[in-house]
Amino acid sequence: MTPAVFGLTGLSLTASEKAFFRESDPAGYIIFGRNIESKTQLRALTDELRAIHGRDDLAILIDQEGGRVARMQEPIWPKFPAGEVFDKIYDIAPATAIEAARLNAQAIAVSMREVGITVDCLPLLDVRQPDANNVIGDRALGSEPMRVAALGRAILDGLQRGGVVGVVKHLPGHGRTSVDTHKALPTVTASDEELQVDLAPFQTLNKAVMGMTGHLLFTAWDAETPSTLSKTVVQDIIRDRIGFDGLLFT
Known part of the structure; x- marks a missing residue:
């Protein structure tokens, strides 16, 4: 198996994609907006991917957070709320926010x-x-680590109840970025002590099955290499200090 998650070019697989996917046997696939037209079309596409490998448990991923990050959109699917909504409910009624x-x-x-x-x-x-860049912004579950962890645990549980695996992100923490990481590489200059706030929710939920790294440069840990590529960050911080031993990808 190739340790990679592949994307697709369109609404259905091309002959060359089928041949390449069959030969390379990736760990999974990720669906983007360019791959979605209707429920029937999308189900046919995912069935075709499973048929290539003969695996019902094939990992087929998507970014379906709610709010401004949603590949499956209206009017075909409901518009789900962003994470900030649950943070605001928590201010009023914590138990209600967790259940919601x-x-x-x-x-x-x-x-x-x-x-x-x-x-x-x-x-x-x-x-x-x-004062951080809005790339996270209203997607976040809050600014208090244990609240974030409590809501995050509820989301993982809800996804599991619906038959889907969740992915905790963005290890080891993406809340301090000064620029949009889709466009530039941010440098985080916070101290190791300050960054403990960022690590706390991931430490609480370190038994999650899957996790995704954030692409940031943390000067306190590795001033030369972005976290995604840094042996120090991946091994010493994510694996050892956070204690995450699940499937890690970017």
Whole structure:
């Protein structure tokens, strides 16, 4: 098996994609907006991917967070809320916020399973920091680590109840970025002590099955190499200090 998650070019597989995927046998696939037209089309696409490998448990991923990050969109699918909504409910009624996050995640999972998608890149465990770039912004579950962890645990549980695996992201923490990491490489200059706030939710939920790294440069840990590529960050911080031993990808 090739330790990679592949994307697709369009709404159905080309002959060359089928041949390449069959030969390379990747760990899984990820679906983007360019691959989605309708429920029937999307289910046919995911069925075709499973048929190539003969594996019902093939990992087929998507970014379906709710809010501004949602590949499956209206009017075909419901518009689910962003993480910030549950943070605001928590201010009023913590238990209600946790249950709402769980039920919302379960509803997302049910809509995904219907079209054959098995993994959601959710929840975000990034602790929101003031004055950070809006790339995380309202996607975050809050600025208090244990609140983020509590809501994140509920989301993982809800996804599982709906038959989908969740992915904790963005290890080791994406709440302090000064620029959009899709466009540039941010440098985080916070101290090791300050960064413990960012690590805390991931440490609480370190038994999650899957995790995704954030692409940032943390000067306190490795001033030369971005976290995704840094042996120090991946091994010493994510694996050892956070204690995450699940499937890690970017």
